[in-house]
Amino acid sequence: MIAIGFPLIYRQGAGLLARLGDLVQPFGRRPYIVADAFVQRTYGAAVRASLQAAGLAPVFDDFRGECAPRAIAAAAARVREGRHDCIVGLGGGKAIDTAKAVKIETGLPIIVVPTIASNDSSTSRLAITYEEDGSFIGPRFMKANPEAIFVDTEVIARAPVRFFCAGIADALVTRFEAEQVVAAGKPNFFDARPTETAICLAEHCYHLIRTYGPQAVADVAAQRASSAVEKVTEANILFSGLGFEGCGVAGAHAIGLALSVLPGARGILHGEEVAIGLLAQLWLEGRDAAFMEDMLDFYGRVRLPRSLAELGL
Template sequence: MRKAFISPTKYVQGEDEILNLGYFVKTFGTSALLIAHPDDVKRVKDKLEATINKFGITLVESGFHGECSRQEVARLQELAKENNCDCTIGLGGGKAIDTAKCVAAGDSLIIIPTIAATDAPTSHSAVLYTPDGAFDDYAYFKQSPSVVLIDTTVIAQAPTRFLVSGMGDALSTYFEARATANSYSNVNAGLPCGVREGLCGPAKGTNAALALATHCYQTLLEDGVKAKVASDCNLVTPALENIIEANILLSGLGFESAGLAGAHAIHDGLTILEGAHHYFHGEKVAFGTIAQLVLENAPTEEIEEVLDFCLAVGLPVCLSDIGVDSITQEELMEVARKSCIPEESVHSMPFPVTPEAVAAAIITADKLGSDYKKGVIQ
């Protein structure tokens, strides 16, 4: 059996860690292309200036346009070439990070997330969009980022909703990994660039990745509420540090090397509902996790444990919590069919899944969550 595990070369997390950015740039050379939204640069300007002066590096401003499109990637690659940049830095949220991944194309890449809203920073994949923001394609690279640098002080200053959304994304990690392991399905870690050219075959997940996914869930239950309170106070505490690590590192390694399953597929289906458009990825994944547990007929105690956690930290447990106050049968089946297209991760569940089964799970999860909020289920 072929197995695969992928991870960043180095992960560093600590207070004011951006002050050490220059050290990592110097491992590649003396200059870096900085891909970041101007607002994110402004948030950490003093730290960037301090690390530039301390280590004698040059950061080339990119004028990032805010969308990870093929055109923007080509423009930034040319800018990096013109300025003889030795490495690429992606600083900020998902679009800046994905753009940096595409510009670097798997080489000499430093990722600095300013929020802990998803597990994307550690991955070797990115999502491309058209210039007007429509989905274009997925991109995979030969390796994960060279350095993932986490400044916990910066993340503590971000709105708490981002952290909670990250917990929603991380919440699915164990349950999807468990399903993938039970079905012996393939994982993203076996998909380097070149897979489309047949350079590499598929791979299963490793025991190490499943252990990380399990620890991710245990960390959420232990420290999630405490971390939310710390974030509300804009303070770095041990609990907040643990949840940042769970959201970014444990969940990131877990989803790529242990697998995705029903929760993310159902999330993808829910994106077609207009009411859900204003909700974050992790918020929709949290509801998708509940729906996956219903789909696999998980023990009542396990479902209630997840519901308790979601309510305690403020994650959605029913459709109205993600802006869907009503849904027609036609809309429901459209969501379910999108969740079940051949390339979706729902087929990593350890049993055959149909759109009808997904639709039933969504409605049942909605009713369970709604009733649980009202205290109907004890």
Template sequence: MQSTVGPASYIRQRDVIETIGQHAKKFGQKALIIGGKTALSTISEKMLRSLEENGIVSNTEWYGGESSWTEINRLIQLVESVGPQFLIAAGGGKALDTVKAVAYATNLPLIAVPTIAATCAAATQISIIYNDEGIFTEISRRSKAPDLVLVDTTIISHAPVRFLIAGIGDTLAKWFESRASSQKSVPTALVRTAVKIANELYLILLEFGKSAIESARNRQVTSALNDVIDAIILISGSVSGYGGDACRTAAAHAIYSGLTIFPEVHETYHGEIVAFGILSQLVLEGKEDSEIRELISFYRQIQLPTTLKDMGIVSLTEEQLQQFGSVAVEIEDMANMPFTVTPEMVIQAVIQADSLGTECK
């Protein structure tokens, strides 16, 4: 048995980016910083100053906009040309996943600096890969868990609140998906622990989610915001870290991946689409409408999407629905469901979830 539960080290505090050089110097004196354009423009000045003060020479590069093999391979060549001793990844999930794949290929230490709390990408050993057009293609194990994660709560509290809301949506899925996927696995100590953690995450988000969002809207770092940030970035990642494929993802993420074939949803964040995927999964599992409506009520309070229209999909033809259903069942996440799922079942689940979401508006 081998397991990587999460990053080697995790530090969450105000203005920690101003001390990154002190933490980074143990990895070497030459860094390559790779990240999103917004992230780099937000943190570059303070980060570069701290690195320089600690004798670290650095270069900066945009990750390319998609977590695709095209960009990963380009960056691998850049690393080989520049010759850094370690990598720093800055930004959201796609930027972090891209650099995690680069770090794996080049066998370099990695510091992750998530500038939003929208996914658990900073704390996992997998990378979500898309094609150059933003359509999901695979979950890659050719990826490295960061050696250090630095979470600057000042930066995250100043990011658009919608990212935090999306992060709550993505993290809610840990409970619903692990509850389903663990049914077909051996209930080992690791799997049982992972499911318990996932359930606790669900309860934490119900309890502190609204307060954390309000804190972020006011740009205040509160205990509720700290708890939700840790839940989204670190604790969420530990569920798949402990449980592995038995507790990673299921129908909610498969439905998310299937929906990415439609350009209309490309302006909707990962966690927002996953949140709708949860509703669809609950329908797929035959859960009571009352349970689904209760979750929809929470979604409405924190502004997560409850309908296809909320994600920009106004109408779908029969051909598009069939294409979506066929894609969704082929996603490896769907194989984690404790029963066989057909395209028709997925289509009907999404239609019914959309109907329930519309009724509850």
């Protein structure tokens, strides 16, 4: 059996945040927005104005930065008490994961609005949960992929370039992990074999990253929402998200997760960890010296760590 999942709709483009009200309106009239304090300070007024202009009545969650069981339960209770009819995850990975977990608890539609392109989780069913002290608990799964993902590339380009580079790393590994899953005959995140569609997505994701990655990094460093940024944002979020969930993960993520629990790892981004994990996976695969040299050169061009020392471990 083969299987893959998709969001109902994916929209991406410059200036999209100003249109958010019209885009959210088909999913509900009383959106409950999960966003941390920084995102609320930076984008809260614009988001609120757009939603209210569309006749919606938004309420922002008091999200403290950790996708923890107590925070999830409290947010779900507020959603029920306020009779909200849709959830918006606005910001980075933990805010989005918390919004997904609230969807799991309430069954309401979820709209994902990432403000950084630092990983490929936006399109997936996964919500990674943590203890309040930041220690890892594990994933929870929505029944289906998010109803909508809306990505404003001007917002992505204004974020610190380090986040964008981490997203490139998370996308870069997708093809290589897909190859290992297929070769080993292992299941994907739908407990089935990868579809040809998922495999093609993983392969083209790699092509986009290798072709446009260095220019996109330079453009984000200059806060330019260029055509290269558009292509790599799509690779980081959409291609890699569908690819990893539809194909599965392998050594790069296993090693990256192991690195995340080492002393001193707090503050290292997920993509930076899997970047090192990919180098280890490629070495275990027996890749030749020329291939590894080319990969290390590319890492340098897109500002990725090439050693544990560069990672800060």
